[in-house]
Amino acid sequence: MLFGLSLFALCTLVQSLPSKSHAVKQVDDGTTQSMAIIDAANTLLGLLTAEQNASLVYPYEAAGNATPIYFGSDTTGAIAGEQFGQSVWTNYPVGIVDRVGLARDNFTDTQEEAVLNLLRLMFSEDGYNKVQEIMNADQVEEDRGVDYEAGLGSYTLGFFGEPSLTSLWMIQFGGHHLGINMAMYGSKAVIAPLLTGCLPAINNVTNRVLAAENDIAFSLVGSLDDSLFAQANISHDVSTLTLGPGHDGEEYITEGVSVALFTKAQQALVVDLVSEWAGLLNPIHYAPRLAEIKAGLNETYFAWSGPTTKEDNQNGESYFRIKGPNLWVE
DSSP: OEEEEEEOOGGGGGSOOSOHHHHHHHHHHHHHHHHHHHHHHHHHHHHSOHHHHHHHEEOOOOOSSOEEEESTTOSSSSEEEEEETTEEEESSOTTTSOOSSEEGGGSOHHHHHHHHHHHHHHBOHHHHHHHHHHHHHHHHHHHTTOSSOOSGGGOEEEEESOOOSSSOEEEEEEETTEEEEEEEETTEEEEEEEEEEESSSEEETTEETTHHHHHHHHHHHHHOOHHHHHHHBOOSOOSSOSSSTTOTTOOOOOOSEEGGGSOHHHHHHHHHHHHHHHTTBOHHHHHHHHHHHHHTGGGOEEEEESOSOOOTTSOOOOEEEEEETTEEEO
């Protein structure tokens, strides 16, 4: 199984833009894109019954700290997810942690097309294709008869807050190997937190899911000289997510090598790698975020654990982490 987690702060929604002329253009474009997403969301809501609407739309509640979700009916022990208000963040199957919203198998064909149109506007073209590949891989698992809910029908969509330019609201969409949390305010939008994963990693001989991030990561670590790799290499256990669900608000020690020491080509690979998560967002909303990522490279660190090579046209089995200003990828 492959998976990756990306976190970057919602303060991006309210940060200043770089220059006045550039800011005006970004705001205008961002507002247009936001309105397209809002219109698509409201079109979907207009197609729903009152009962469906009640299952899909919830208040946006700004919770200071997450409420942990434990396995089963436990109230202590291992944490399976987090709850913020009524929204749920987890990287476990639907059968273990219930999602909040309306599952895809409750939509009519017309409603389903409206959902897909919304996703196309939320994501970049590559991001939309990646989401489809992840969902299709989960359906492969469902067809194999796994003992948990994994297929397309279990993917769930929820709105938190009313779709609007004038208030903060969020779209949550996901299933077993995908967790999308897209927060929007006016002309701005971010995806955080974000989980992408895949099992099986190869659906057929021509389709290797999550190939780009895997190939870029191994290209990057393979380009490091002995000195840089020695700084990047971490030897402690990395079998669980460091800042996954259950770690809300935690600070983690900086590990790895400073990206400030990288060549321009290596720094470009870092940006490309981060963009495999952050760049799921549509290009208009991603543009200011991409500028922030590039501006923060000298304060960014790259860490690696595991083999540094892999077979051609196969996904390797290693762990890496990228930590920067308002950024965490692992």
